[in-house]
Amino acid sequence: MTVQDDRRENELIKLFQLQKPANATRSGIDAILYFNGCYIPFELKSTTSSSITTARDFGLDHIQKWQGKHWLFGFYNKTGTTLNYCLYGSPQSMEKWISDKKAYILPDYTLAQFAPELLTLNLLYEILGQKQVYTLEDARRLQKKQYTIQQYRNQMDLNQGYSPERMLSILKDRCRYLIERGATLNNPHIPASYFQDWERITENHAQRLRELVAEALQDKA
Template sequence: MSTFQDDEREDFAIELFKLEKDLTEGRSGVDAYLNYKGKRIPFELKSTSNGSVTTVRDFGYEHIKKWKDKHWLIGIYKNRNIDHFLYGSPKRMQPWIQEKEHYILPDFQISKLVREKIELKDLFKILGKKEKYLYSDARILHKRQYSMSQYMDSMDLKGGYSPERMLNILKDRAEYLMERGSTLNNPHIPKSYFKDWVKIEKDHSKLLREMVGREL
């Protein structure tokens, strides 16, 4: 499915269910919000034409943390037309998320252990031994994983970094590389996972709010 189709379906669901679209262009990690009795409830919006639901390309521990408290709204399409929607509360989604967490958690624990094993001598092998490292050294090491402000804020010497501070950046880089290798490539939620879920086929906005209310 193209990104354009995804966006069209997402906008359709937002309008149909009277949700509030996230205006931060995805930076918040929330597709839309449901305003319910003074609460702003985050939603993940998905759609499928073949039963199973795709998630994200590089599914990692950040997604697990992000999705644990989210509500899900899934559009089921047939012949390019909407057939019905499914609502998944955090409790409903918990078994699938926990299954993925158990699968990748050891890899992330390994990355933390590796991080703590890195020493100054390892830094010297990579960047050479210096009394002060420059921004260019840090950028070569950690690439675009820090913003400019993060690089500047990390400086503990005038115009640069001490070996100890650069060691922390090296550890961040090692952890990032390890965690990248610990992601899953677009894990699917199987059609069978939704077999007992109630279909939303009419009174969409009203029914969704009733279902959410029972979960709060």
């Protein structure tokens, strides 16, 4: 997150009287609303345009992270210094956008689960040559920097090396990674048309948010 984005996020947290999780980076939660005895997770986004950017390399992990969350969007002037208005997105109102993105990328992720199992030792031999024992350097030729040195060593099933079967497993991991990497979307936007009819919050921010959250929770029930 840039300094500018961090400043805006902190401004939204203060304006709406939210709490920042102590382990925000690891939890994947930007802010929390304590409401009616419940801790409600929020995703915060800010923009200087009419649409909302989401995340680079958007994949299934983002979908799993965002499903069921509440959202706050802050719309700023072109320089990002003045907040013009905010939008609240309930889990129900965000469900269609998230579901559409899941439907778009799911076929590629399904392919990533099944395609590696079609790889054979013959293909491994084509890539690295046929050996009884493969070396650490052989493994690095396949997985590049996707394994740490400790992960490479943990994968060894022979004395200072790898059997053909273990190397095939590493090749399958590489294949899975490449397909999943290709399945991600590059920062998909939420277009202005998606939330054009949503209420703009311009005053009494904290109070109005709690009223809208109460409505969303009631609708869900």
